[in-house]
Amino acid sequence: MEKILLIEDEELIIRLLSKKLAAIGYDVSLAMDGREGLEKIKQIVPDLVLLDIVMPRMGGFEVMAEMKKDEKIAGIPVIIISNSGQPLELERAKDLGAVDWLVKTEFDPKEVAEKIQKYIRPTD
Amino acid sequence: MDKPIYSNSAPPPPAKLSPGDQSLRERELAELSEMKARLEEANGVLEVRINAKTRALRELAANLEKEMKERTEELRRKVAESENSRVALMNMLEDMEDLRRRAEEEREKTMAIIANFSDGLMFFDARDRLALVNPRIENYFSINKTESKNMIGGRISDIVRFAPMSPLGEVFAGSLERVSRRELSLNEKTVFEVSVLEVAGRAGKIGTLLIIHDISREKMVEKMKTEFVSIAAHQLRTPISAIKWTLRMILDGDLGPINDEQREFLDKTYKSNERMINLINDLLNVTRIEEGRQVYNSVVADIEEVVRGLIANYEDMARQKNLNLSFEKIAPVIPTVKIDLEKIKLVASNLIENSLKYTPAGGKISVTLGEEDGNAMVEVIDTGIGIPAEQQDRIFTKYFRSANAIKAETEGTGLGLFIAKNIVEAHGGKIRFVSEPGRATKFSFVLPPAEFN
Numbered sequence: 001m002e003k004i005l006l007i008e009d010e011e012l013i014i015r016l017l018s019k020k021l022a023a024i025g026y027d028v029s030l031a032m033d034g035r036e037g038l039e040k041i042k043q044i045v046p047d048l049v050l051l052d053i054v055m056p057r058m059g060g061f062e063v064m065a066e067m068k069k070d071e072k073i074a075g076i077p078v079i080i081i082s083n084s085g086q087p088l089e090l091e092r093a094k095d096l097g098a099v100d101w102l103v104k105t106e107f108d109p110k111e112v113a114e115k116i117q118k119y120i121r122p123t124d
Numbered sequence: 125m126d127k128p129i130y131s132n133s134a135p136p137p138p139a140k141l142s143p144g145d146q147s148l149r150e151r152e153l154a155e156l157s158e159m160k161a162r163l164e165e166a167n168g169v170l171e172v173r174i175n176a177k178t179r180a181l182r183e184l185a186a187n188l189e190k191e192m193k194e195r196t197e198e199l200r201r202k203v204a205e206s207e208n209s210r211v212a213l214m215n216m217l218e219d220m221e222d223l224r225r226r227a228e229e230e231r232e233k234t235m236a237i238i239a240n241f242s243d244g245l246m247f248f249d250a251r252d253r254l255a256l257v258n259p260r261i262e263n264y265f266s267i268n269k270t271e272s273k274n275m276i277g278g279r280i281s282d283i284v285r286f287a288p289m290s291p292l293g294e295v296f297a298g299s300l301e302r303v304s305r306r307e308l309s310l311n312e313k314t315v316f317e318v319s320v321l322e323v324a325g326r327a328g329k330i331g332t333l334l335i336i337h338d339i340s341r342e343k344m345v346e347k348m349k350t351e352f353v354s355i356a357a358h359q360l361r362t363p364i365s366a367i368k369w370t371l372r373m374i375l376d377g378d379l380g381p382i383n384d385e386q387r388e389f390l391d392k393t394y395k396s397n398e399r400m401i402n403l404i405n406d407l408l409n410v411t412r413i414e415e416g417r418q419v420y421n422s423v424v425a426d427i428e429e430v431v432r433g434l435i436a437n438y439e440d441m442a443r444q445k446n447l448n449l450s451f452e453k454i455a456p457v458i459p460t461v462k463i464d465l466e467k468i469k470l471v472a473s474n475l476i477e478n479s480l481k482y483t484p485a486g487g488k489i490s491v492t493l494g495e496e497d498g499n500a501m502v503e504v505i506d507t508g509i510g511i512p513a514e515q516q517d518r519i520f521t522k523y524f525r526s527a528n529a530i531k532a533e534t535e536g537t538g539l540g541l542f543i544a545k546n547i548v549e550a551h552g553g554k555i556r557f558v559s560e561p562g563r564a565t566k567f568s569f570v571l572p573p574a575e576f577n
Contacts, residue, residue, distance in 0.1 A: 016370060016373055020373065083358065084361065087421055105365045105401045108368060108373075109369055109372065110376060
C-alpha cells in the first residue's frame with residue numbers, strides 16, 4: 001500500500017483528509033507539526049508527503065530544507081497544502097523541491113486526492 | 125484829453141530898436157514879422173504833430189496797461205492752478221505712501237504665512253534659482269539656518285548635491301520638472317509628498333513653487349489598515365477552509381448518508397462559504413495591490429482559450445437565470461498576449477459575473493474577442509441595469525457600488541472592478557466602459573501584444 005505522510009497542525013483538516021485518503025486506499029500516517037513530521041519521514045520513508053507551511057515548532061519550508069540534506073528522503077515528492085498561496089512562497093517551495101502547491105480554500109479533499117494520484121497511484 | 129499839453133502859440137517879447145535905424149528897422153521888422161509868421165506856422169505844424177504823437181503814446185500806454193492787467197490776471201490764474209496741482213501732488217504722494225505701507229504689511233503677512241506654513245516650501249525664481257526657503261524645509265531635512273541660506277541662488281541640481289537635500293534628487297533628475305503629489309520616502313518612518321507648481325503673475329511666470337507635505341502619519345495608518353485586512357483575511361481562511369472541507373465531504377457522502385433536506389441546507393451553506401472565500405480573496409488582492417506586492421507571473425498565452433474556458437464555467441449560471449450567454453471572435457487574428465493567467469481570468473470573471481448579476485432574466489450577455497490598434501480586446505456586453513450617469517466616474521473606486529446595483533443585488537464588495545482595473549493596467553492594458561442606464565452596458569479591456577509587454 002502506497003504510504004502518505006500528512007503533516008498538518010489543524011485537527012479538522014487532518015481528520016477529513018486522512019479519512020478521504022484512507023477510503024481511496026492509501027496508507028496514511030499523521031504528524032501534527034514539522035519536527036514530528038521530519039522524524040516520521042525519516043522513520044517511515046513515505047511515498048509522498050502532504051505538507052502544511054505554517055505550523056508550530058517547525059514550518060513546512062524548514063522541513064523541506066531538512067529533507068534535502070538527507071539523501072534517503074530527499075527525493076520524496078512533497079505536495080504543499082496551505083492556507084495562502086503567495087507567488088513568492090510558491091517560488092520558494094518549488095526551489096525546495098515541492099511538486100505542487102494547493103491552497104485549501106481553492107481545493108477540497110476530493111481534488112487533493114486527485115492531485116496525489118498524479119504522483120502515486122493507490123494500491124488496489 | 126484832447127487839450128494840447130504843450131503849446132508854442134504865446135508871442136515872443138517885442139525887440140527894442142534904436143530911432144536911427146528906422147527904415148532898416150522897418151525892413152527888419154517886416155522880415156522879423158515874416159519870420160515870426162513862418163515860425164508860428166512851423167510851430168503850429170509841430171504842435172499838431174506833437175499832439176498826435178502824444179495821443180498815440182497815450183493810446184499805447186492804455187493798451188499796455190490793459191495787457192498788463194490781462195497778463196497779471198492770467199498769471200494769477202496760473203499760480204492758482206499750480207497751487208491746486210501742488211495740493212493734488214501732495215495728496216498723491218500721501219496715497220502712495222499709504223499704499224507702500226499697506227504693501228509692506230501684506231508682504232510681512234505673506235512672509236509670516238510662508239514661515240509658519242505647515243508644509244515645506246521652496247520658491248525658485250523665473251530663472252529657476254532658489255529664492256526662498258521656509259523653516260519647515262530646514263526642519264524636514266535637518267539643516268540649519270546658515271545651510272539653508274547657502275542654498276539660496278542655487279538651482280535644484282546644485283541643491284540636491286548638498287547631502288541632506290539629496291533625497292530630492294529622487295524626484296528631480298536634474299531640472300525642476302512639474303510633479304504632482306509624488307511620494308518620497310526619506311526613511312522608513314518619514315514619507316513626503318512632493319508637488320511642484322508654476323507660479324504665474326499677470327505678466328507671466330514668476331517662478332516655481334516646490335511644496336513638501338509630510339504624509340508619514342497617513343502612510344502609517346494606511347499601512348496598518350492594509351496589514352490588518354491582510355492578517356484578518358489570512359486568519360479567516362483557516363476556519364473557512366475547514367468549513368469548506370467538512371461540508372464538501374458531507375455532501376459527497378464521505379461522512380455517511382444524508383437526506384434531501386439536509387443536502388439542500390448544506391449545499392446552500394457551502395455556497396455561502398464559497399462567497400465568503402471570494403470576498404476574502406478580493407480583500408487580499410486589494411491589500412496586495414495597495415502594498416505594491418502583487419506579483420505577476422506572465423506567460424505567453426492564447427487569450428481565446430482563456431475566455432472560452434471561462435464562458436464554459438458560467439453557462440450553467442446563465443441558464444439558471446434565463447440569460448443568453450454567448451461568445452464570438454470578431455477579428456480573424458487575435459494578437460498573442462503575455463499575461464498572468466490567473467489574474468486575467470479574474471478580470472474576465474469579474475466582468476462576466478457583474479453582467480450575470482445585473483442583467484434581468486431574459487437578457488443577453490455577449491462576450492467578444494477582437495483586436496484594437498494591435499492589442500487584444502475583450503468585451504462583455506449586457507442588456508443589464510447599467511450604471512447611473514452621475515456615478516460612472518466612481519465605478520472603478522475601491523468599495524464603490526452604484527445605487528441601482530445595491531438595489532438589484534445586496535451582496536457585493538465593490539472591489540471587483542477596482543481589482544480588474546489594477547490588474548489590466550499592471551499588464552500595460554486599459555479598461556473602459558460605456559453604459560446606458562436601464563438598457564445596456566459594455567465593458568472592454570485591451571491587452572498589449574506579447575512583444576511589447
